[in-house]
């Protein structure tokens with residue numbers, strides 16, 4: 001369990017910075033996401049859309065790719081913003097993406113304040129289910 005404080009303002013700034021890189025010509029809804037890793041790195045990502053709309057990559061997809069490409073590890077705190085810098089809730093698919101890489105005490109900034117991963121994705125399916133006998 002980490003004991004140092006989460007710098008939420010730094011995460012917000014990283015999410016806004018990531019959002020400015022978004023490629024969202026179809027929805028015109030740029031998104032940026034940033035997270036603090038267990039070893040103190042900040043990883044981030046933006047949404048990248050596609051002319052074949054269903055292939056759109058959410059900002060969280062880039063974030064977990066960035067996590068893995070920069071040393072791996074787990075996510076301790078998460079912040080996602082829209083074009084106005086307002087807090088954005090991760091979509092359902094992205095909650096699952098984040099769940100895979102959650103630190104045990106992971107927190108997310110939400111429109112209702114700071115919440116745990118378990119609060120935003122209760123009773124989640126995860127790697128543990130692949131290991132348990134059915």
Ligand code: THU
Pocket residue numbers: 024027029030031046047048049056057058059060089090091094
């Ligand atoms: N989007 C994200 O990047 N993350 C989310 O959690 C919610 C939705 C993007 C996908 C699409 O490019 C745009 O927002 C509108 O849905």
